[in-house]
Amino acid sequence: MFNRNSIIILAVAVAAGLGLVAGNQLFNRPAGEHAGNISSITWYNSPRELPDFNLAQSDGTRLIPGELxxxxxxxxxxxxxxxDVCPTTLLELAAAQQQWRTLPDSTRPRLLLVSVDPQRDTPARLGEYAHAFHADTLxxxxxxxxxxxxxxxxxxxxARAEGENFANNPDDYSVDHSASLAVLDPQGRLAGLIxxxxxxxxxxxxLTELTRKTAP
Structure with missing residues (x-):
């Protein structure tokens, strides 16, 4: 069950983050490491390590930090x-994936879809959904x-948004979620967002330019 206090804490964290953004303390890293002609990404001042995580992937393996x-x-x-938002976004990103398909598999950019509706989305169901847009999507x-x-x-x-008939139908809900894309660098750190x-x-x-710049 979604915990109301958790949602409040998350909302406060985002509000604080937005305040920092407004103060230009988080974003717009000076030209340097990955600047160049990159136009779609808003960079953080410095990449941020992610805390440990352990999620279930659609192929039956675990998604842990080393996998990213x-x-x-x-x-x-x-x-x-x-x-609306999810299929529209995944369709647009599938077009991007198609454009970078010629890059080597060992360094090719990846797209990771994380379902925030664990009550209805099993890993297998989520995998079928994601792969309907593009086979490479994690x-x-x-x-x-x-x-x-x-x-x-x-x-x-x-956060879950319950419908008017939720009391009689436990599936009568949607999930409101952030619509931006998090950008992780090859070290698995949060580097920016789109x-x-x-x-x-x-x-x-x-992503093609970044991949070519950082390829071993």
Whole structure:
């Protein structure tokens, strides 16, 4: 069950984060390490290590910190019953994935969809949904506390929004969630974010350039 206090804490954290952004303390890293012609990403002043996490991937393996190293990775929160934002975003990102498909598999950028609706989204169901947009998309979910911790570490939030008939139908709910993409560098650190609306060509060009710059 979604804990009301957890949601309040998350909301306060985001509000505090937004205040820092307004004060220009978190974002707009000076030109340097990954600047160049990158246009779609808003950088943090410095990459931020993620706390330990352990989620269930759709292929039956565990998603742990080491799994997100070696590639630039975009992380998107969503859920399979999402009526608009999720399918629209995944469709746009599938176009970006198609554009960087010629990059070597060992360094090719990755997209990770994390379901924030563990009550309805099993790993298998989530995998089928994600792969319907693009076969390379990674998909993972987990218990609610683990998802809250993971989302918070990315500066994102989510909360269940119950429908009018929820008392009689426990499936009558949606999940409000952050719509931005978290950008993780090849060390698995939070390096920046991409805000909507998304442009597949710009994202593909930026991730391709970053991959070529940091490839071993």
């Amino acid at each position: 190293r070696g590639h630039w990775t975009l992380v998107f929160l969503g859920f399979t019953s999402c009526p 998909a993972a979910t987990g218990e609610l506390p683990a998802l809250e911790k993971f989302a918070t570490s990315l500066g994102m939030v989510f 805000r909507p609306p998304f442009n597949a060509s710009a994202i593909a060009a930026d």
